[in-house]
Amino acid sequence: MSKKPTVAVWKFTGCAGCQMEILRLEDELPSILEAVDIGYFMMVKRHYSSGPYDVSFVEGSISTPREIEEIKKVRSNSKIVVALGDCAVYGCVPSIKNWFPERFMEERVYDNPSVIHSMKIHGIDEYVPVDIYLGGCPPHRGMFMETIRALLISIRPNIRRHAVCMECKFRENECLLTSRKRPCMGPVTLAGCGAICPSYNRDCEGCYGPMSDANATGLAEEFKAIGLSSDEILRKFRKYAGNSPKYAGEVGTQ
């Protein structure tokens, strides 16, 4: 039998939710543990191997100088690096602070900002090349499974690139945007969640980040037509993936 691949799970600046989503694979975990070795997963294991790792799943954004050094170490120790979740891909909601001067943010939180050295929040590919992007807050556990499956048979994982709308149609939901004139982010948002929000009668908030060829400007115009103020539109796009170049016009950088 060939050697089992070694999988590592890392946490940078994030909420541990992506790791929790992995641990949500209650039915699959026993067989995953048969198929791969866990080389590093501090939330679960006290012991770890120092690498190299066949695949590293990275949760969290890069928000301190120390983390820049560490993500580079992870990269050089891993054959495949997977950005797991919006923080690792775009910076997610903490990146909202990127739109304000650091000192404003520091002054709001710290009594003595002179000792604080905060920096802009970025996804990990600001600093290292990334092989696979799994967007989502959190990315659905099925995407983690697909990546492990692909790893085991040495193929590229089949990650969706189309919009939430496709999944929404499969579920035969009424369109919130066209029929109900509600500001749903579905048309620009990457699928993978199963269109949960519209299925629960809630507008998609865009938590998987932009799809492959998102027409953000078109959707922003649609939002304007149904009565959203420019401030409301800005807040829609400056949330999970405000750093994404695909949203540049809508978040006000061009």
Place this chain on the structure above:
Amino acid sequence: MKRDVSISVDYIARVEGVGALDIKVSGGKVEYAKFSIYESPKFFEAFLVGRRCDEVHELTSRICGICPVAHQMTALRAVENALGIEVSQQTRDLRRLFALSAHISSHVLNLYFLAAPDYFGYESVIPMARHDLDFFKRALALKKVGNDLTELIGGRSVHPISAIVGGFTAPPDKDSLRAIKARLIKAKDYALRDVELFSSLKIPLFERRCEHVALRSDSEYAINEGRLVSTDGLNIEENEYRKYIGEKQVLHSTAKHSYVKNRSSIMVGPLPRVNLNFDKLSPDARKAANQIGFQPPVFKPYMSIVARVLEVVNAIDESIAIIDRLKPKQEELSFEIKAGEGAAITEAPRGILYHYYKFDKEGKVEKADIVTPTAHYAYNVERDLYELVPNLLDQPLEEATLKCEMLIRAYDPCISCSTHLAKLKIENKPERSLFARK
């Protein structure tokens, strides 16, 4: 172990987030004991400013992937308090069921996956599973039923989506709730069995009298609402919190330390909850407690794992009772945006969670203040260590280190959460490495 020794764990495993432990003993006396949190800052309170009242709970959910439900419930109640919104009994019931479901899965994660390996002599649950697959599968089944209930109500278990200001976008249907109920009944058998299992472990007997703080309600085992009470006579409304609970910055940690003003550190979480609400536990949870000789108040911090498993039984009982009486129907939700301020406290799985917001007339956040369970008890953990470590000096260093780690795991720290705002970054703080553990 010598009388002059340093205990140092650079990256505490099997807790949620990035924390470290530094203890220095000289001449048999603890010189310092630091439970350091060096998780990176996320500045939630800063970037919430300018965001609108209806997205606050969605954003603060992202403080923590382990207790997103608790953050959502607390944020929603704080927003509703600020805007003067009353919610229906159905919403209160569903929110309680929602919170209980998260208590079940979070407690099971701590008990079986994070804490148990220490007591059974494993480095993690992975080799343990190979040895006792039945235990592992039972743990997974219990965790799954909690998570599935969260998912049924909230759409997904991590950062659920259906809870909004005023109620739920779509309530769960009765048939799905009934199906989960059948699984909860089975899960209760497991949990009752494991009350015996966990209480029969060699739990360290270390005891320290300190102030235990929890919510308390006359009508129920308080989770989402109640008065804040303590073993030392605290008894306040949630909006009086800042009058009585202080915070101070410490140099070695990115989370602040909480204390009761004019007194000292506090313990929060399952043990204080059970101690202060023993009479409100479900009859079967109380019976199980009596059978294992649990007599409140218990001031042994390692006994938190027993309190936690008792709470699993209680949460299952209460969930079943709520499912039995719920007849969910779609509700019309609307509210008026206006200026105001409001606070709320709920019981997250690991203890009290405080949110406060002030809104301008457009309903935008002017000020936010959030104190998480781990920030509430971080100071208390250190005070425990000061008393605990001198008792460990006759043990080998490795054993003593493990005992300290086990104490921290008994508190079930949620470190991601505790530094939603990092309060301080000190120049001379030692650089930590992800690879640092020897």
